[in-house]
Amino acid sequence: MRVIPFLNHGITPFPIRIHEGVEAESNVSLMARISWKYRMHPSKFISDVVLQNNASHGIGLGRDVANFCNSLTATSVIVTNRLEAITGKKIFWPSSFVYLSNILDRMAHGFIAKEKKWCAQCYRESMAIKRPESEAKVADELYWSLAISQYCAKHLCSLSYCCGVCYQRQPFISNKYEPGFCHYCGTSLTKAPHIICDLDGHSKSEAESYLAKMDIFIPGATEISQFDLKILSRNLRGLVEKGGADGLYTLTECFGINNMTLKDWCSYKHGVSVESL
Numbered sequence: 650m651r652v653i654p655f656l657n658h659g660i661t662p663f664p665i666r667i668h669e670g671v672e673a674e675s676n677v678s679l680m681a682r683i684s685w686k687y688r689m690h691p692s693k694f695i696s697d698v699v700l701q702n703n704a705s706h707g708i709g710l711g712r713d714v715a716n717f718c719n720s721l722t723a724t725s726v727i728v729t730n731r732l733e734a735i736t737g738k739k740i741f742w743p744s745s746f747v748y749l750s751n752i753l754d755r756m757a758h759g760f761i762a763k764e765k766k767w768c769a770q771c772y773r774e775s776m777a778i779k780r781p782e783s784e785a786k787v788a789d790e791l792y793w794s795l796a797i798s799q800y801c802a803k804h805l806c807s808l809s810y811c812c813g814v815c816y817q818r819q820p821f822i823s824n825k826y827e828p829g830f831c832h833y834c835g836t837s838l839t840k841a842p843h844i845i846c847d848l849d850g851h852s853k854s855e856a857e858s859y860l861a862k863m864d865i866f867i868p869g870a871t872e873i874s875q876f877d878l879k880i881l882s883r884n885l886r887g888l889v890e891k892g893g894a895d896g897l898y899t900l901t902e903c904f905g906i907n908n909m910t911l912k913d914w915c916s917y918k919h920g921v922s923v924e925s926l
């Protein structure tokens with residue numbers, strides 16, 4: 650793809666609008682919208698333009714792409730920088746989990762979901778907004794790509810993970826249909842099965858308490874600048890002290906972790922693994 654020389658002359662080859670209705674769009678979602686708008690094969694676009702590794706078969710559009718681009722590795726930083734360069738837009742929201750790299754264990758396994766998840770109600774609202782014909786109708790929140798995400802923070806309904814017609818699970822980016830439509834049968838993903846709070850025997854408070862536990866992953870819930878393992882260690886040591894002789898025991902009970910892990914966190918030895926949150 651011959652877009653790289655343009656960048657060297659300060660020309661932005663892929664301008665794109667900020668997607669109205671989405672709080673913090675993920676890198677993967679942004680790449681899906683760009684490749685749709687400019688009618689490029691997404692895996693070739695990602696390998697040739699974004700990662701510039703010219704992989705002969707492009708990049709896998711399932712879990713691979715989310716692992717590379719939405720997580721907290723160095724590649725996620727590169728991807729964000731490249732997306733800013735090619736779109737000419739400053740990404741001021743967290744588009745990957747890099748903002749948690751000072752606190753989470755970088756080796757955390759199972760951090761990103763194996764398949765795409767989305768909120769069917771967010772998609773419905775997004776599709777109702779009038780946009781230019783060439784623009785994708787939907788975009789994805791970063792926290793939906795987390796393996797432990799279950800609910801939409803806006804609608805408190807469950808996230809969907811399969812098409813409502815063919816019941817197939819979805820890749821993170823489709824190379825056949827536009828974002829928001831089933832990769833296999835083309836049906837709108839607004840029709841995907843999901844559980845609506847207080848209507849389907851599912852309580853709102855259950856969703857709220859689940860979301861409260863994972864608020865560090867949801868933008869707007871907490872100040873991003875406060876995520877630092879040093880601060881966490883200091884706070885934990887303070888709590889242990891306040892608990893007196895039983896302090897350590899009480900905290901391990903509260904967190905559901907063992908003594909050694911808590912001691913490691915207190916002594917700032919290693920990051921927090923997602924499984925332990």
Ligand SMILES: [Zn+2]
Nearest residue numbers: 768771801804
């Ligand atoms: Zn929603």
Ligand SMILES: [Zn+2]
Nearest residue numbers: 812815831834
């Ligand atoms: Zn389908």
